[in-house]
Amino acid sequence: MPANALSPMLGTLPSPPPQVVQADGSPASGRYAGCIERIDWRGLAAAQQRSALWRRLHHKRWQYVGISHEAFFIGLAIVDVGWTCTAFAYFFDRRSRQLLVDWSQDGLPGLQCRVSDAPVLGAQAHFKGFGAKLDLKHVAPQLMALNVQIPGLQLQAKIDLAQAARLLLAIGPIEQGGGLAHATQKSSALALSGRLHVKGQSYALDGATACLDASNGLLSRHTDWRWASAHRADVGFNLQSGYFGANENALWLDGQLIPLGAAHFEFDTQQPLSPWRVWTADGLLDLQFTPEGARQQDRNLLIAASHYVQPIGCFKGWVKLSAHAPARKVEQLLGVTEDHQSTW
Structure with missing residues (x-):
């Protein structure tokens, strides 16, 4: 399948390069519309100046899936941080405004967890732990399969790439000390089918939408970011402020992929369930976010630490196709924000 065969819509961005590293050993920095076959950093000149141990410990890969439905939101991820791995999944019930399932588990990379360098086409990510299994893989030219079996939640779904707007590919240097380069593929809203069982309730996934986030980079030991993501068929966006700058900021409007400028997040760090404002410096997006609930976690393992809060809620405001x-x-656009500081 050609790297750009998911949709005829090109938008305003060029097609992806064949590799994330250029012939001169520098990252192929930029934002692109479409899919890249692999994210392979072996030819990165700056990485060759670091030891094999450094590259192993600083190479981070993850696959995240967000699932939006009028009654619930599901977030899940499989993360390989080089020296360990982790997975999490949660189910947020919008009617009760509660996390009915909030599961996470650590494991051993290579044994219990694997995240491939193929971000979408050919992608494979799996985690197998105590009483738990998560698996995301590309199973057909325009289809991905997601299987989640954890305490309290079982999900079998197919994610349809056939009608997808162009995925964003962002490649660039790390803007925090110690890291080298990063690449990520982000999708807009993707059609979903399958079944979900949670706490004795069963749901058909028809009518729900999924978004994908496949990321891979040589990151700093201390990595911080603010993030916002929300998607439905007519409008969606991805915003990040932190280690990757404005590289992955994008708007999807009626299937067209539009790059966005630097993102700004205004919120109370002590009260993350109070309203947020997110906006971009180019004047193309200005949204208010009202949280309905949140998943949060604070961990300090001496050699690693994480402060994480991901509110779930709705965005309203406005977006623009161009400056003029x-x-x-925009109203009632379900999604998430995030404030995250990691030592990993």
Whole structure:
């Protein structure tokens, strides 16, 4: 399958390069519309100046899936941080505004966990732990399969890539000390089918949408970011402020992929369930976010630490196709924000 065969829509961004590293050993920095076959950093000149142990410990890969439904939101991820791995999954019930399932587990990379260098086409990510299994893989030219079996939640789903708007590919240097380079593939809203069983309740996934986030980089030991993501068929966006700068900031509007400028996050770090404002410096997005609940975790393992809060809620405000285009009203757009500091 050609790297850009998911959709005929090109948007305003160029097609991806064949590799994330250029012939001169520098990252192929930029934002692109489409899929890359692999994220392979072996030719990165700056990485060759570091030891094999450094490369192993600083190479981070993850696959994240967000699932939006009028009644619930599901977030899950499989993360390989080089020296360990982890997985999490949660189910947020929008009616009760509670996390009915909040599961996470650590494991051994290579034995219990694997995240491939193929981000979408050919992707394989799995985690197998005590009483738990998560598996995401590309199973057909335009189809991905997701299987989650954890205490309290069982999910079998197919993610349809056939009608997907162009995925964003972002490649660039790390903007925090100690890291080298990073690449990520982000999707807009993807059609979903399958079944979900949670706490004795059963749901059909028809009508729900999924978004994918496949990331791979040589990152700093101390990595911080703020993030926002929300997607449905007509409008979606991805915003990040922190270690990767504005590289992955993008808007999907009626299937068109539009790069965005630097993102700004205004919120109370002590009260993350109070309203947030997110906006971009180019004047193309200005949204208010009202949290309905949150998943959060604080861990300090001496050699590693993490402060993490991911509120779930709805965005409203406006977006623009271009600086001189009329503002497009946004209401009741379900998604998440995140404040994350990691030592890993």
